[in-house]
Amino acid sequence: MPERPEVEVVRAGLDRWATGRVIDQVDVCHPRAVRRHRDRVWDFAAALTGSTLRCASRRGKYLWCPLDHEGRADGHALVVHLGMSGQLRVLPADAADGPHLRVRISFRDGGPQLRFVDQRTFGGMLVDELVEDGDGGRIPASVQHIARDPLDPRFDQRAAVALVRAKDAEIKRVLLDQQVVSGIGNIYADESLWRARLHGARPARRLSARAIGGLLDHARAVMGEALAAGGTSFDALYVDVEGRGGYFERSLAVYGREGEPCPACGSAIRRSPFMNRSSYWCPRCQPPPRRSR
DNA sequence: CATAGATCCTGTATGC
DNA sequence: TGCATACAGGATCTAT
Numbered sequence: 414m415p416e417r418p419e420v421e422v423v424r425a426g427l428d429r430w431a432t433g434r435v436i437d438q439v440d441v442c443h444p445r446a447v448r449r450h451r452d453r454v455w456d457f458a459a460a461l462t463g464s465t466l467r468c469a470s471r472r473g474k475y476l477w478c479p480l481d482h483e484g485r486a487d488g489h490a491l492v493v494h495l496g497m498s499g500q501l502r503v504l505p506a507d508a509a510d511g512p513h514l515r516v517r518i519s520f521r522d523g524g525p526q527l528r529f530v531d532q533r534t535f536g537g538m539l540v541d542e543l544v545e546d547g548d549g550g551r552i553p554a555s556v557q558h559i560a561r562d563p564l565d566p567r568f569d570q571r572a573a574v575a576l577v578r579a580k581d582a583e584i585k586r587v588l589l590d591q592q593v594v595s596g597i598g599n600i601y602a603d604e605s606l607w608r609a610r611l612h613g614a615r616p617a618r619r620l621s622a623r624a625i626g627g628l629l630d631h632a633r634a635v636m637g638e639a640l641a642a643g644g645t646s647f648d649a650l651y652v653d654v655e656g657r658g659g660y661f662e663r664s665l666a667v668y669g670r671e672g673e674p675c676p677a678c679g680s681a682i683r684r685s686p687f688m689n690r691s692s693y694w695c696p697r698c699q700p701p702p703r704r705s706r
Numbered sequence: 707c708a709t710a711g712a713t714c715c716t717g718t719a720t721g722c
Numbered sequence: 723t724g725c726a727t728a729c730a731g732g733a734t735c736t737a738t
Contacts, residue, residue: 416732474733496731496732531715534714535715586709599730647731648718689713691730
């Protein structure tokens with residue numbers, strides 16, 4: 414469930430179900446799920462066993478829970494990225510293994526397990542060192558490079574606008590660059606661009622600061638609305654920790670709506686190839702720059 | 707250094 | 723029915 418609203422829904426569920434629980438056993442069912450955990454000296458399961466999970470945090474699309482050992486912070490965290498198809502599920506210990514179970518975490522209290530399920534295995538988990546984040550907080554070293562998202566109270570919009578304008582690339586590509594602004598993926602990029610009446614192929618450096626500011630405002634608004642609806646779920650692949658989908662799919666204006674009328678002007682929504690997937694846009698509200706599909 | 711494109715997977719939907 | 727192709731909520735590595 415991969416963009417900021419969906420990841421935040423998962424974070425809240427993780428926080429509610431896992432905080433304060435002591436890990437009893439970790440089973441890695443597919444080694445690829447743990448490929449980013451590079452510390453061979455301290456293997457993934459051993460690093461977690463006996464630790465207590467602290468409250469769940471998030472930066473962009475990354476989640477993590479700091480670890481306590483024997484009642485004190487040990488300077489590490491369990492980090493999770495859902496990738497394209499990852500789920501964190503809270504399931505009773507006696508529930509059957511689903512088809513794409515990658516990691517199972519059991520707790521000392523014998524209560525519901527935390528299971529990482531991931532069809533395409535682009536997601537993963539690791540135990541990583543916590544470092545200073547420059548704002549008085551702590552963040553996993555592997556998440557340091559991720560920018561704040563537009564809904565983050567510490568998001569610096571002026572700085573983000575300047576960063577966007579400094580990029581020599583199409584605006585959609587910049588919007589998806591997690592080091593510039595985080596949390597936005599293919600759905601909310603297209604929805605934000607539509608609301609801002611900008612075509613994704615417009616060069617970022619030729620947009621005014623005002624236009625980029627407006628675009629970020631729309632990104633913030635659409636992701637806020639999506640979060641309130643529990644996120645966007647096209648199918649059972651994208652669910653919260655208790656297996657429930659979100660309802661924002663029916664509020665999407667353009668994403669996945671090729672041929673359907675634009676909610677603003679009625680023109681047929683277009684789809685064009687973009688980075689091995691698709692962009693959806695309205696030909697009248699979002700005129701493409703010349704020499705673009 | 708910065709950017710565009712290919713790549714890692716597994717499954718479903720669609721067309722011939 | 724069988725098979726081939728396209729496509730999917732992402733990040734990262736690689737050529738240029």
